[in-house]
Amino acid sequence: MIIVITSTVFTSVGIQLISNRIVTEAQEMVDLDLNSARDIYQSKLNHINDVISLTASRFYFKDALIGGNIGGTAEELVRVEQSEGLDILTITDPKGNVLLRANNIRLTGDSQSHNELVAAAIKSNGSVAGTIIVPVEDLELESQLLVDQAHLNFINTPMARVRSDTQETSGMMLEAAAPILDYQNNLIGILYGGVLLNRNYEIVDEIKRTVFQNLQYKSQDIGTATIFQDDLRISTNVKNGDSTRAIGTRVSEEVYNQVVVNGKPYIGRAYVVNNWYITAYEPIENINHQIIGILYVGILEQKYLDIKQQTVLVFLSIALIGVLVSTVLSYLLSRSISGPIKKLVLASKEVASGNLDTKVEITTTDELGKLAYTFNKMALALRERDDKLKEFTKSKIMESERLALIGQLAANVAHELNNPLQGIVTYSHLLLEELPHDDPTRDSLEKIVIQANRSRDIIRGLLDFSRQRKPDKTLCDVNNVLKGCVSLLEKQALFHNIQITSNLDEKLPLTVIDPSQIERVFINIIVNAADAMDGNGKLNLATRFDPVDHCIEVEFTDTGHGIKKENLEKIFDPFFTTKDTGHGVGLGLAISFGIIKEHKGTISVESEVGKGTTFIVRLPVTTEEESVKDEQSV
Ligand SMILES: Nc1ncnc2c1ncn2[C@@H]1O[C@H](COP(=O)(O)OP(=O)(O)O)[C@@H](O)[C@H]1O
């Protein structure tokens, strides 16, 4: 679309510019041609003027006039007329009465003072020349030949100016008149003569020859010239259809109005006889500045139309070829871009839908090729990661399934062992109580009681861990719970050498917890700390409120042996213990973790081997209503 629109715009603008240029060029040329035509016309008139002036000043005619024997010069007058190619040559007396006319020697005495040139020459006592309309009466006085030459029947052509007359009888002449003076410079006569323009093609053909060099286009003259008498073609080389000269035809109304009526030149295209021409017309005036005719030059428009048409054709074909080539090129280009992009889009969709084996087949080395290469690499990397992830999850699931199975088994075993163990503990206690102090078996029985107690503890721990007893929550002060634990523990032998300090936040908000479960967590952590310090060190307890997360933080910091890095993530696992058999079961932190998780809290640890360990328990602050709501939603 862009290509078509731009080339259409450019082509039409280009065509317009060039056609206008061609037309203006032709127009300017015709305008110049009209100047040349005028020069030729004028030089013809000048020639006549020269001939008349020279002849009038000849002593031969002067002396004859002075001597009253002008009739004797007739022979010479005729000779001058013929040798100079004049149509009339006449001598009058100073009043304008004819004394001798070359064409009609016998006819004298008539007055020619109505002839404007004769009148002007008498008046000015000098020579004058100009174009003049000669009425048929005057032509008749000269010769029938001139009458016939001037007479033109109107021929109607399309576009010609409409007139009611059907013929023209008067003639248009280039004429000059000069005074004949005696030796005292008195006017003794007038010599006038000229050339009839009607049917005289000398001027127009000279224009055609010199200005247009007789050039032809499609066997028609390119350049044409015409002399009009008023609106009538009296001398022309514009041809009729039958290739006769188009004399007797008339100018168009439009040109007539412009040139004859308004007295202005007409320049532009005009319909001449039977064809369109690029034309220039200008008025021909008589010596009194009345417009009596038109001088015309014109060049055949067809030639320029054809040039224009050829230019348009060339332009159009160039544009068309341009459009075709650029359309094909841009189609190929866009296909080379959009094709790979489509492939990439499809591949992305495939990848998005989980098909990571997708590959884009683009082998180009440009940006798209690189993109495709990177895309394929990405898909491959995704697939590898996906595979690893799958494998990992698979093994994790298997492991946790196994663990769950073991847990289930352990819980069942614990449950089954609980009752018989209870019996063993009870009866071994009873036995021990009833046994005399000095009984030799007492030592062994005491060991049985200790081991039975221990077994019962393990089993209870296991049961606690596996049962996940439902918490019994109430609104509590965490500080109080912590204080309760300390007072319970500090009396025990393990804590005798441990310095317990506490930094408790007295403004700690109350929160809904199961106090006995939380107590159990705290005791686990504190006992672990005491174990880690081997009953000798400092234990700091701190509580604070975190307004950002809206939770209570309880911090236990000991100066014990710390936890090795590799053990840090294992300490919450069930049965993970570093303590000797008989001391640790490895369930304390596992159970604590479960309890804190159940309270929607977190438990975390930081430790440095040899320096100590800090456990942080975070419990959300919840009101009773919130906890009820929570319960319901669960
Ligand atoms: N405060 C502490 N300092 C050093 N190690 C600790 C501390 N608390 C816990 N541990 C480590 O975590 C392990 C697991 O603790 P726990 O689950 O309570 O089991 P147990 O106390 O029976 O060993 C302990 O064996 C010990 O290695």
Ligand SMILES: [Mg+2]
């Ligand atoms: Mg413990």
